[in-house]
Amino acid sequence: MQAILKFRRPFFGTQPEYLHPPYGSTVRRAPGEPLVLLPHTLSETTGPVFGVDRVRDSDADLTRQHRAAPVGERIIVSGRVLDTNGKPLAHTLVEIWQANAAGRYQHKNDQHDAPLDPNFTGAGRTVTDGEGRYRFLTIKPGAYPWHNHFNAWRPAHIHFSLFGQAFASRLVTQMYFPGDPLLPFDPIFNCTADEKARHRMISSFDWELASHDYALGFRFDIVLRGPDATPMER
Numbered sequence: 001m002q003a004i005l006k007f008r009r010p011f012f013g014t015q016p017e018y019l020h021p022p023y024g025s026t027v028r029r030a031p032g033e034p035l036v037l038l039p040h041t042l043s044e045t046t047g048p049v050f051g052v053d054r055v056r057d058s059d060a061d062l063t064r065q066h067r068a069a070p071v072g073e074r075i076i077v078s079g080r081v082l083d084t085n086g087k088p089l090a091h092t093l094v095e096i097w098q099a100n101a102a103g104r105y106q107h108k109n110d111q112h113d114a115p116l117d118p119n120f121t122g123a124g125r126t127v128t129d130g131e132g133r134y135r136f137l138t139i140k141p142g143a144y145p146w147h148n149h150f151n152a153w154r155p156a157h158i159h160f161s162l163f164g165q166a167f168a169s170r171l172v173t174q175m176y177f178p179g180d181p182l183l184p185f186d187p188i189f190n191c192t193a194d195e196k197a198r199h200r201m202i203s204s205f206d207w208e209l210a211s212h213d214y215a216l217g218f219r220f221d222i223v224l225r226g227p228d229a230t231p232m233e234r
Helices: 024-029 195-201
Strands: 074-082 093-097 123-127 133-139 157-163 171-176 216-219
Touching (some): 123 133
16 A cells, blocks of 8 residues: 655744734634644545646746737746755646736736736746746736725735645745835735745846846745745645
8 A cells, every 4th residue: 555645744933824813814714723634645645637738838928828918027937846855846737827017917806996908817837847947927917905904005926826746735825026115014925924934935036037138037946845845825
């Protein structure tokens, strides 16, 4: 019988808390009783898996999904997906979604008084290569109000979803941008108590990724577990 892999629980304060009162919706959805930790089963480490044949190279370019180019600052977002020991994770499905340059999502529930961009859907996907690398070409998202408290604005961010070799292994996080003045005031970013862990959600500006006369580059490496793990949404 195949041995069940066991995962070490995250270090205290390095992952977002279920209850963080400044983030209003956690008050309504946080567990009211202590959690019951269930033992891992094969479903955490085996299939079903997604079909990589359905992911096209063009899916990673969010600037060419429509007839014309979207409005906004073009950026390249790239990095590696790594395990606890720094080993690259190949063939990992990486998906992103984001607001447009004006800070609005192309979704019926987003009624922010900002223009929609008919040439920007705001979603893309790719599969990591043999060295765990991924790369997206997109538009830098804008900040937007979110009504959590008076004059609440979310800093610019990109949502990331990662699928490993099992359907139950999906992880979700957010990537932020360096120097954003809204970060100290954002309850979602500050759900992670450990300051060093919080800053692992901030990308780094990278000249080597920039494309001459075309796009700036930002590096965002994602570590899935261990002491250097990227904070993930619960």
